[in-house]
Amino acid sequence: MKTAPKTQQENRMFALHYKGKLLGTFRWTDGGPSYLQGWRPPKKVYFTRGLAKSGASHLPVEILDDIEMVEYVPVKVVHKFSTQERKNYILKKDVESKQRQIEYDKQYNLGRISTLEKELGELKSKIL
Numbered sequence: 001m002k003t004a005p006k007t008q009q010e011n012r013m014f015a016l017h018y019k020g021k022l023l024g025t026f027r028w029t030d031g032g033p034s035y036l037q038g039w040r041p042p043k044k045v046y047f048t049r050g051l052a053k054s055g056a057s058h059l060p061v062e063i064l065d066d067i068e069m070v071e072y073v074p075v076k077v078v079h080k081f082s083t084q085e086r087k088n089y090i091l092k093k094d095v096e097s098k099q100r101q102i103e104y105d106k107q108y109n110l111g112r113i114s115t116l117e118k119e120l121g122e123l124k125s126k127i128l
Contacts, residue, residue: 013046014052015069016046016056017068017069017070018066022044049071052069091126091127094123098119101116102117
């Protein structure tokens with residue numbers, strides 16, 4: 001029997017911070033070693049503490065004293081996604097597209113206006 005991945009069981013992640021900020025692209029300043037120009041860590045976020053320690057072992061020795069491992073746990077839900085929200089978004093984009101087509105047809109007198117207005121009415125009736 002398969003067990004759930006560790007990330008689903010623990011619901012937390014780990015990241016490496018450099019001087020209090022998430023470790024990202026690193027460039028030496030003040031004439032430091034040039035081999036790190038544009039250097040970046042292979043990953044910013046790790047799913048286990050051991051992987052974060054392993055990632056820290058690949059960092060340059062010169063910056064190791066300023067590196068911290070930080071644990072991230074869910075604090076609050078920022079947004080709840082729903083299928084109805086996605087469907088409404090797609091329908092609204094279709095409505096906007098039809099309206100642009102109608103404006104274009106009116107501008108250039110192409111004669112497809114009545115068909116597009118009918119389709120537009122059908123799309124607007126589907127939006128909740």
